[in-house]
Amino acid sequence: QVQLVESGGGSVQPGGSLRLSCAVSGSIFSVIAVYWYRQPPGSQREFVAVITSGGNTAYVDAVRGRFTISRDNAKNTIYLQMDSLKPEDTAIYYCMRRDVSPPQWGQGTQVTVSS
Numbered sequence: 001q002v003q004l005v006e007s008g009g010g011s012v013q014p015g016g017s018l019r020l021s022c023a024v025s026g027s028i029f030s031v032i033a034v035y036w037y038r039q040p041p042g043s044q045r046e047f048v049a050v051i052t053s054g055g056n057t058a059y060v061d062a063v064r065g066r067f068t069i070s071r072d073n074a075k076n077t078i079y080l081q082m083d084s085l086k087p088e089d090t091a092i093y094y095c096m097r098r099d100v101s102p103p104q105w106g107q108g109t110q111v112t113v114s115s
Helices: none
Strands: 002-009 010-012 018-024 034-039 046-052 057-059 068-073 077-082 091-097 110-115
Touching: 002 010, 002 091, 010 046, 018 034, 018 091, 018 110, 034 077, 046 077
Parallel strands: 010 110
Antiparallel strands: 002 018, 018 077, 034 046, 034 091, 046 057, 068 077, 091 110
């Protein structure tokens, strides 16, 4: 059974940084794309970033240049480095794989950006 487990959330002041991790169990890790989504308070879940099995990346405009997604295939882990954080980045952050139906989500990790 493949599982996705997020960690690394917390509270930070505007302009600060956090690094989120998504640990993916199972031997399929190196061949799948993994996505980061977030759900701000009172809003719908939204796409943040994706990294393919080949290491190609894509970002939503709101985070491009501030967030960096990466993967460590030896550790079966996806990272989301978040710099220059803004209050509007406050959300629950989820990692997801959609090579299965229905897509599989982690439990989420809370990120709060506030002064």
